Amino acid sequence: GDSVTQMEGPVTLSEEAFLTINCTYTATGYPSLFWYVQYPGEGLQLLLKATKADDKGSNKGFEATYRKETTSFHLEKGSVQVSDSAVYFCAISGSARQLTFGSGTQLTVLP
Amino acid sequence: DGGITQSPKYLFRKEGQNVTLSCEQNLNHDAMYWYRQDPGQGLRLIYYSQIVNDFQKGDIAEGYSVSREKKESFPLTVTSAQKNPTAFYLCASSLVTSGAYEQYFGPGTRLTVT
Numbered sequence A: 001g002d003s004v005t006q007m008e009g010p011v012t013l014s015e016e017a018f019l020t021i022n023c024t025y026t027a028t029g030y031p032s033l034f035w036y037v038q039y040p041g042e043g044l045q046l047l048l049k050a051t052k053a054d055d056k057g058s059n060k061g062f063e064a065t066y067r068k069e070t071t072s073f074h075l076e077k078g079s080v081q082v083s084d085s086a087v088y089f090c091a092i093s094g095s096a097r098q099l100t101f102g103s104g105t106q107l108t109v110l111p
Numbered sequence B: 001d002g003g004i005t006q007s008p009k010y011l012f013r014k015e016g017q018n019v020t021l022s023c024e025q026n027l028n029h030d031a032m033y034w035y036r037q038d039p040g041q042g043l044r045l046i047y048y049s050q051i052v053n054d055f056q057k058g059d060i061a062e063g064y065s066v067s068r069e070k071k072e073s074f075p076l077t078v079t080s081a082q083k084n085p086t087a088f089y090l091c092a093s094s095l096v097t098s099g100a101y102e103q104y105f106g107p108g109t110r111l112t113v114t
Helices: none
Strands: A003-006 A011-014 A019-021 A023-026 A032-038 A044-050 A056-059 A062-065 A075-077 A086-093 A099-101 A105-110 B004-007 B010-013 B019-025 B031-037 B043-051 B054-057 B064-066 B076-078 B087-094 B109-113
Touching: A003 A086, A003 A099, A011 A019, A019 A105, A023 A032, A023 A086, A032 A062, A044 A062, B004 B087, B010 B019, B019 B031, B019 B087, B019 B109, B043 B064, B076 B087
Parallel strands: A011 A105, B010 B109
Antiparallel strands: A003 A023, A019 A075, A032 A044, A032 A086, A044 A056, A056 A062, A062 A075, A086 A099, A086 A105, B004 B019, B019 B076, B031 B043, B031 B087, B043 B054, B064 B076, B087 B109
């Protein structure tokens, strides 16, 4: 079945540092790829998505590129802010039309 | 504004009691989902429904039940048979025909059973 392997946390960065959270997946066919963000005590919010190879999803300064050759969808941001502190989930939508989530990466940004 | 509402945000129950969590959406989405999230963990799928009056078990359905009598509503009952019901419960919905199947989430209900 489909699976997602996500960089383990927690990740702690200083404000304005560069962020990378790694995500790789296993799936048959051509899944759609997503990053979700969860702030404390809240539900998940869709951050960005990509639906085909080489697509780049972007939102709020975050980016991720669908790399089919490496089955990866790494999340990046050039300069993080304290307000970016949250848990980030990578997810894929495969042949079963369901979302398969990674285990989440806790990000803390210090001022 | 379109969205998903879950109520209540916090729920407390005594062990042995059934409890029903509400989930309503006005996004006109076909599919709805229930997930369980434990502290520091990812999401685990409990039940999902792609059309009215039909639903399927997810990975951890034991001790839970659902109904889908209306497109907008997908309530989850946590029964006394659920051995460890204390958790954060998330409801989500999606358009079946969207292609990408991205899901939109409600704010969650935190259930505490003592």
